[in-house]
Amino acid sequence: MRTDFICAFSSIMEPLFGVVLGLILAVASSAHDSCTCATNKWAVCAQDGPGNCTCRLAGSDHPVDCSTLTSKCFLMKAEMIPLKEKRLWRPPHAVSDSDGIYNPDCEDNGVFKARQCNQSSTCWCVNSAGVRRTEKGGRSLNCSELVRTRWIYIELTHKRSSNAFHAPDVAKALTQLFESRYKLRPKYIAAIKYDPPLIQIRLDQNKKPRWDVDIADVAYYFEKDVNNDSVFHSNSKLNVSVNGDALAIEKLWIYYVDEKPPEFCMRQLAAGISAVVTVVVLTAGIGITVLLILRWLRTRTHCREKIIFKL
Template sequence: MEDTGKNMMKWRIASSAENNCTCVTNKWTVCAQDASGNCTCMLVGSNHKVDCSTLTSKCLLMKAEMTPLKEKRFRGHPRGLLDNPDCEDSGIFKARQCNQTDTCWCVNTARVRRTEKGSKSLSCSELVRTSWIYIEPKHKKRSSAFNVLEVANALKHLFESRYKLHPKYIAAINYDSPLIQIGLNQNDSEKSRCDVDIADVAYYLEKDIKNDSIFHSDSTLTVSVNGDALDIEKLRIYYVNEKPPEFCMRQLVSGISAVVTVVILTAGFGITVLVVLKWLQTRKYEKVEIKEMGEIRAPSLQLP
């Protein structure tokens, strides 16, 4: 059943391509031309119309990615329902997410859990924004380091052209071979409806690095620095919320004002790590508690 569903989806997408009607920014779509020749694309598994001139929201993408898995059985449950996200009509995550066992929790705009898990009676008053995202790519070993300015220019161009991100949201790009540090900052007050969300940008980038691109035809991420390929072999992504988490305080220390979730990608595999940090008077982040793996510190970026 799963193979049949995938084959049908591939056939539909292929048919769209033959009609020269495709969604460049989202392969999880079914597109068709009307009598006037206008191309309309709908998200796989839903009736959401997709704006193919920009990125699709992370919530809708995750929902579409679950579609081919809904018939797959996993330990007696449909696997596609285990992590199927709940989205608002606008495409953002609902503040409260639940699984098939009616266990619920509150999330941020990147769908990172920020409260204890509870029943369906759990109330989540708001969807807390992830206002800072720190991205740490590490490129493969080479005989000499890249030029710092050329690396920064290449990555700025990547975020602006491929991921449609306005340059005002790129707070900093630092380079100390082989590690690159990128800071994205986007507050609710400055983000317009036309601007892509930095959480969506990070998801598209994560998929690109894992060789599972969301883009329809340009499936391979290629970054060139003065003619040389910038080959990324490892990636860490830190998500920082505007508001502190609401976990039971007996599990945390006092003075916490930010929670960071780190996504580590190596050789195509991802590990999600929860890192709890506190804000010091020196205005530097210090690790307080780490769950699920060893020590990680949030990057200290030098802002321009």
């Protein structure tokens, strides 16, 4: 009797145990899948405790705060890692625009170091956006400070739309985009001007509090989105709509303005001036030569006429 009871109990509990085990595995798998960095597809994340997901930058031990944007310096460094080290986060057919991309030296907080060098010991100074602001030199090049990029001008054009866009609606849509997607506070958007199909956006950030995103990071994320190489983990395509109509961005230009003017040496300027002076001198010389030849021909013709007249 007891044996029959145990067998009956086992036959009931065995399927229940399977269901419970399946639920546990499903929850564990879901927790593992959710351990990703929404704002950085190159971050390496691991579950180090119940509900605790820690993310670090690919190829380094720098922690990544996935609640905000990752610094441009860290992003550029991650882009220099071979694709095989990025695992499956970037699709095989993806192509990255490498213009201006180099393997930067970053401070521990993600800020660019003022002096950047490559493997051939060529160095240059950069601004807080990582853009070169001096001539290139050797290891002895001195970059005394990291000059802050205070203004960023973004210019873009959009494709034709069936309905005309109005300037206030375009400004509102882009302001909402920068605030919701890139976490940029509206006070840093100084102006948005619209002259179809050209849109001009001016970002102004004199001093950046620690808790605010940097406009250089915002511009880099935006540039990546427009080039269909989103940094966000979902790799979702950028969709901008104005009153329900798609604003399809066609071309993009970004300009950086620093607190201090660039320190490019005068050699390029001198070469340009020298070329202009050379052209002017050559033009003047040719002009004088032509005038002398014409004068000589006129004199010779006049003398010939006198001789013929005397004859």
